[in-house]
Amino acid sequence: MTDERKKSVQNQLQRLFDRSLVLRFQAGDDTALEEIVAEMHDRLRRFLRNSFCLHSADIDDLLQDVWVDACHGLRFLRQPVSLRPWLYRVARNKALKHLRRHTKMASLENLQIPTTPSSEVGASGLSHAEFQIALNCLSATHREVVVLRFEEGLNYDEIASAIQCPVGTVRSRLHYAKNILREKLRRFTNDDKC
Numbered sequence: 001m002t003d004e005r006k007k008s009v010q011n012q013l014q015r016l017f018d019r020s021l022v023l024r025f026q027a028g029d030d031t032a033l034e035e036i037v038a039e040m041h042d043r044l045r046r047f048l049r050n051s052f053c054l055h056s057a058d059i060d061d062l063l064q065d066v067w068v069d070a071c072h073g074l075r076f077l078r079q080p081v082s083l084r085p086w087l088y089r090v091a092r093n094k095a096l097k098h099l100r101r102h103t104k105m106a107s108l109e110n111l112q113i114p115t116t117p118s119s120e121v122g123a124s125g126l127s128h129a130e131f132q133i134a135l136n137c138l139s140a141t142h143r144e145v146v147v148l149r150f151e152e153g154l155n156y157d158e159i160a161s162a163i164q165c166p167v168g169t170v171r172s173r174l175h176y177a178k179n180i181l182r183e184k185l186r187r188f189t190n191d192d193k194c
Helices: 003-026 031-052 056-076 080-102 128-136 140-151 156-163 167-189
Strands: none
Touching: 003 031, 003 056, 003 080, 031 056, 031 080, 031 140, 056 080, 080 156, 128 140, 128 167, 140 156, 140 167, 156 167
């Protein structure tokens, strides 16, 4: 079985699992919500941190709001198979609202680059911190699709659902983001920064 086929099968199994969790919750099984939180909490935390460069305290507050909204909204989720994109969309909307409220400039481009512990990334010799800096050089819209695709493992349709845009736009943003990232990472080998 090819890697692409394995990923496809894994995605289908994940969707079925997500669907069963949502249907159990909608049927009154509150332990299903605990399973959803256990499955998605760290993923949503990472998404908020990497896509929006938020501080830990802000992320904790936002996640609390996300789970309150999820508890209420899951009862009415019409497409249980879309649990993950829906949760990312809820988290994204909370983060954007927070940023509009708490930043002097509405542009996500002016956010500070967070510091992350250094650990080697692959054979390139680049540290995780260097990769994070390169990632944070991307525009918010490009950074968001990169994080959802490569760190969170969503497919194009799920990303489109999460950020509420056409699949073609997701593909385009990923294409340009990968080109920009390649250039930024190449510059790191020459000791250049953003």
